[in-house]
Amino acid sequence: MTGTTAFLDDDRLFPADERTRGIARSLYAGVRGLPILSPHGHTDPRWFALNEPFPDPASLFVVPDHYVFRMLHSQGVKLEDLGVPRADGGPVETDPRAIWRRFAENYHLFRGTPTRLWLDQSFHDLFGLDRRLSAATADLYYDRIAECLATDAYRPRALFERFGIEAIATTEGALDDLTWHRMIEESGWKGRVVTTYRPDSVVDPDFDGFATNLRRFGEVTGCDTLSWGGYLEAHRRRRAFFKGHGATATDHGHPSACTADLPPAEAEALFQKVARGGATPAEAETFRGQMLTEMARMSLDDGLVMQLHPGSRRNHSPAMLKRFGRDKGFDIPGPTDYVGALKPLLDAVGTEQGFTLILFTLDETAYSRELAPLAGVYPCLRLGPAWWFFDSPEGMRRFRELTTETAGFYNTVGFNDDTRAFPSIPARHDVARRVDCGYVATLVAEGRLDEDEAHDVAHDLAYRLAKRAYRL
Numbered sequence: 001m002t003g004t005t006a007f008l009d010d011d012r013l014f015p016a017d018e019r020t021r022g023i024a025r026s027l028y029a030g031v032r033g034l035p036i037l038s039p040h041g042h043t044d045p046r047w048f049a050l051n052e053p054f055p056d057p058a059s060l061f062v063v064p065d066h067y068v069f070r071m072l073h074s075q076g077v078k079l080e081d082l083g084v085p086r087a088d089g090g091p092v093e094t095d096p097r098a099i100w101r102r103f104a105e106n107y108h109l110f111r112g113t114p115t116r117l118w119l120d121q122s123f124h125d126l127f128g129l130d131r132r133l134s135a136a137t138a139d140l141y142y143d144r145i146a147e148c149l150a151t152d153a154y155r156p157r158a159l160f161e162r163f164g165i166e167a168i169a170t171t172e173g174a175l176d177d178l179t180w181h182r183m184i185e186e187s188g189w190k191g192r193v194v195t196t197y198r199p200d201s202v203v204d205p206d207f208d209g210f211a212t213n214l215r216r217f218g219e220v221t222g223c224d225t226l227s228w229g230g231y232l233e234a235h236r237r238r239r240a241f242f243k244g245h246g247a248t249a250t251d252h253g254h255p256s257a258c259t260a261d262l263p264p265a266e267a268e269a270l271f272q273k274v275a276r277g278g279a280t281p282a283e284a285e286t287f288r289g290q291m292l293t294e295m296a297r298m299s300l301d302d303g304l305v306m307q308l309h310p311g312s313r314r315n316h317s318p319a320m321l322k323r324f325g326r327d328k329g330f331d332i333p334g335p336t337d338y339v340g341a342l343k344p345l346l347d348a349v350g351t352e353q354g355f356t357l358i359l360f361t362l363d364e365t366a367y368s369r370e371l372a373p374l375a376g377v378y379p380c381l382r383l384g385p386a387w388w389f390f391d392s393p394e395g396m397r398r399f400r401e402l403t404t405e406t407a408g409f410y411n412t413v414g415f416n417d418d419t420r421a422f423p424s425i426p427a428r429h430d431v432a433r434r435v436d437c438g439y440v441a442t443l444v445a446e447g448r449l450d451e452d453e454a455h456d457v458a459h460d461l462a463y464r465l466a467k468r469a470y471r472l
Contacts, residue, residue, distance in 0.1 A: 007132055008124050012117070013393055013434040015442060023441035023451065024434075030455055031433050031462040035166035038425055039249065039470040040196070040307065040384070040416040045170045045180035047156040047422065048193050054154070054422075057145040058083060058096035061122075062103050065421040067115045070329025072106050079324055087325040097142055104138030114392035114431065121427035126159075156422065160191045163426045167192040167472050171251055174199040174238050175216055181245045194246035194472075197239055197304065200253055203291045205274045205284040208326075214275060226275050228268040232294060239302055248471045249305040249358075250295060257310040257338050257359075259345035260289035293345045300355050305470055307384070309360035311336035333362030338370040350378050356469060358413055360384040364398060372406035382469050383412045391417060391428060396435040409457055414466030429462075436461045 014024040047054075054060045062068050063083045073079055080092040083099045093099055110116035123129040127145050131137050148154045153162075160168070172178060172195050181195050201207050202217045202225075217225045221237045224230030239250070262270065267290055273279045274287045292308065299306045312331045315321040320330050338359070349355055357380050359371060375381040385399045403412065415432035419425055440457050443449040449457070466472070 007130060008121060013431065014438050015445075017445075020438075020441050020445040023444050023454070024437045026451075027437040027441055027454055027458040028434060031437065031458050032430070033164070034433075034459070034463045035164050036168075036425065036429050037166055037414070037463060037466040037470070037472055038168040038417055038419070038429075039466055039472060040171075040251070040418060041169060041425075042171050042418065042420045043168065043422050043425075045172075045184065045193055045195070048160065048189070048191060049180040049183035049187070051155050051157045051189075054149050054156070056096035056100075056149070057142050058099040058103070060145075060149070060423060061119070061421055062099055065424075066327065066329035068103070068119075068421075071109050071113070071115065072103065073329065075106065075109055077102065077106060079320075079328065084324060084328065086323060088323075097139075100142045101135070101138045104133050104141065105135035107133045117393070117431055118424040118427040121430060122423045125426065126423055157189055157191060159422065165191070165425070167194060168425075169194050169196050169247075169249065169470075171196045171198050172242070174202045174235075175213065175220060177220075178242070178245045185245070192246070194248060195242050196307075197242040197247055197250040198253070199235065199238070199250070199291075199295070203252075204254070204288055205277075205279050206281075211275075211277055228271045231271060231275075235294070236298060236302075239298060239304060243302060243304060247304060249307055250299070251307045252292060252295065252309070253312065253314075254288050254292065254308065254310050255312070255314070256285065256288075257308065257336055257341035258285055258289040259292045259342055260286050261293045261344040261348045262286075262290055289341075289344070293348055296345050296349045296355060296357065299357075300349060300352055303354065303471070305356045305358060307358045307360065309362075309384070310341075311362045336361060336363040336366055338366055338374060342374070346374075346378060346380075350380055352380065355380045356382060358382045358384050358469060360416075364395070364402070367399060367402035368406065372403040375403075375411040376407040381411065383407060384416050385412050385414070385432075391415070391432070393431060393435050396432060397439060400436070400439045409460065410465070412461075412465060413469035414461055414463065416466070433458075433462050 011021060014021045069079060069082045069084055072082060081102055083093045086092055123133065127148055129141060129144060133141055152158060170193065178195055184193050201213045204210065214225050217234050221234040223234040223237065225234050270283060270287055270290065273283060279287065296306060311334055313334050314331045315326055316330045316332045320328055359381060361371060371383055375383050383403060385396060415429060417425055417428040419428060437458050440449065440454045444451050444454045
């Protein structure tokens, strides 16, 4: 595009004062080109298995991305008008250009948000678009992106390689047959796409269809999943199956961080009540907590890293859940206790060698009060610096400020991009690298860290910590 002005500031997100900004520039120059490790995400493995062209700009940037459509919906745009599928199969907008125009005319709603940073950088770096998206430029954007998507250079595998992705993890449920991962493995393509074991649908008694899922779990594994021993064995077999397809981690999205370590007879009795569908809300919470401790013990045996991100009041609107299903942007943070909630699990396995539990949070008040002190002493604990609401510049800075003094840098695990829109991955990592370099540069400018050490820290935060923590 000629005759236009680039709208990305080369010094974006760096400190404002010139001395610190100069240090940040130097640190960033050393890490900006490092490979990307994306160990916690929700991209679709079928993209890489089939390697088909992305269909259109709206399907790539708008329809699958709750970061985008939740903001638009907050200003009165109907999800149907953005092409978001309805759970009942009812009518939604199917014209991708109409969806894109609606997105473009509301693009001002993203001013000052991290989503705006990711999108602007993706548009600029990937498609050469250097005019701001608006109603006036909507068709120009659509045509340019659509033209690119029709070429082989913009197929999923080509973009994977262009982005410099060393490894990316997807997330699959316990009942998934991992067909797409098997296709990737059998294709001979060298890109590393690994799965992650997410057992919520067969662990959470409040999950839709739990009883049916439990029976299906038994069919898939050949275990008696209506007995406590058979149920635990089914998890062991599925974990081994996932590990055989590249998994290095499990993922657990529980409503709280509650854990439990019941005597075997009590655990079995609780399971029987849960399996019959007669558990009270308090018993369901205890069962989820018991299963976190069971999963931790299994991690000691099979080496899978465990991830826990509690505190999300999921599907807050029952009307929207009924209309559109899960994961449509209505997951809202709530206060979360970690010190008391995690104690049964930590008492059981917290000092065991070879076990890693990565903690995420939506409750920033827990960073300095609970999470940093816990990770600063328990050898199994690591902190995930960013997840969902906090993979933003302000959230990243606050994370470093609130945790480094107690937990240091090396009890964290680098940047985790909880992404669904594939093109935004490089931009998300670039934002994290810029923010971390700015924070580390501030420590240098204040005389709290030597500059040669700062370069090591910046490299660790951008690459080495994630590689080590996730055993990639």
